[in-house]
Amino acid sequence: MSHSKRNTSLAFFTAYERDELKGHWGSRSTRLSRDSFLPFGSCQLCLLPAREPVSCPSHGHLFCRECAISNLLAQGKELKRLRKEAERRVAEDAEDRVIGDEEARLKALEEFERTQAGLNGRNGASKAGMKRKADDSDITLNDGDAKRRAGAHDKAEDQASFWIPNKIPDHQKSDVQVIRKHPVCPAAAENAVHDFTLKSLVTVNFAAEKKNVSSDTSTRICPACDKPLSNATKAVLATPCGHVLCKACSDKFQRPPEKSAHDADFDAA
Numbered sequence: 723m724s725h726s727k728r729n730t731s732l733a734f735f736t737a738y739e740r741d742e743l744k745g746h747w748g749s750r751s752t753r754l755s756r757d758s759f760l761p762f763g764s765c766q767l768c769l770l771p772a773r774e775p776v777s778c779p780s781h782g783h784l785f786c787r788e789c790a791i792s793n794l795l796a797q798g799k800e801l802k803r804l805r806k807e808a809e810r811r812v813a814e815d816a817e818d819r820v821i822g823d824e825e826a827r828l829k830a831l832e833e834f835e836r837t838q839a840g841l842n843g844r845n846g847a848s849k850a851g852m853k854r855k856a857d858d859s860d861i862t863l864n865d866g867d868a869k870r871r872a873g874a875h876d877k878a879e880d881q882a883s884f885w886i887p888n889k890i891p892d893h894q895k896s897d898v899q900v901i902r903k904h905p906v907c908p909a910a911a912e913n914a915v916h917d918f919t920l921k922s923l924v925t926v927n928f929a930a931e932k933k934n935v936s937s938d939t940s941t942r943i944c945p946a947c948d949k950p951l952s953n954a955t956k957a958v959l960a961t962p963c964g965h966v967l968c969k970a971c972s973d974k975f976q977r978p979p980e981k982s983a984h985d986a987d988f989d990a991a
Contacts, residue, residue, distance in 0.1 A: 762952045763928065763942055765789055766909040775926040780916050782959050783909040784926065794920055797905035804901050927964045946971035 735743070765772040767789040774787040785793075907918040929945040941950045944967050951957050956969035960976065967975075 756953075759953050762957075767793060772926075775928070776923040777926050777959055777964075778907050778916065778918060779922055779924050779961055781907065781910065781914065783907055785909075787923075790918075790923060791920070793908055794905055794918065797918075801901065801905065808901060924959065924961055925964045926959065926966060928966055942966070944968040944971055946975065 760769060761771060763772055763775065763784065764770060765775075765786045766783050767785055770786075772784050772786050775784055776787050776790050777784050904917045904919055906915050910916055910918075928942045928951075930940040931943045931948070931950075943950050945965060946967055947970070949955070949968060951966065951968065957966050958969055958972035958976075959966055960972070
């Protein structure tokens, strides 16, 4: 009888195996602390406090101006490369199509010339300069041969070959993807992709308050209520001025009232 720690033939977990499962193979859950989040006002690209912060107007993603411009230039170069590659592939496909049509025409012409010369006789050698009438059996046989040859040709084309450059699995032409016209926001989710252009960027103006006069550190606050902004508070970006307010002050000053003072019902009340 083996030791309990080494006994793995039981139909149930022992206490030792359950501890091993929790410690090594199981999943652990923990609560995320403030150290797991970026500080408020951090750039989404360099993950540092944003310098000269800018934001996309539709979703409010924050970036450094330098990081945003660098990303725009990199995406522009990539889009230009993809467009050139797409144009090259279209030209290659057109050239291959022309070459294939020319080969098919030459093959058909050669087949016609051989038929006229009497070199395609099946039932024995045909006499020189004499034409033979094709019967029904020959037509059926020719149709069957054509189908078999076409099936074998398609099967051979589908098979990969490491000796032919255009049939190597890693170097086969992939389908031309749809190329977008404008760069996209690097912080956007997959289901919320939006354009990211230099003209649409909004300069963010944070209101800052220094904690200590001697130190250079400052806290970003709401300009209306002077409360510090952090990850625990909801911040709202005002466009086009670029000031950042807390959610409560934004609802108080920016949201229109439900009833206007000029309404007749308001005066009657």
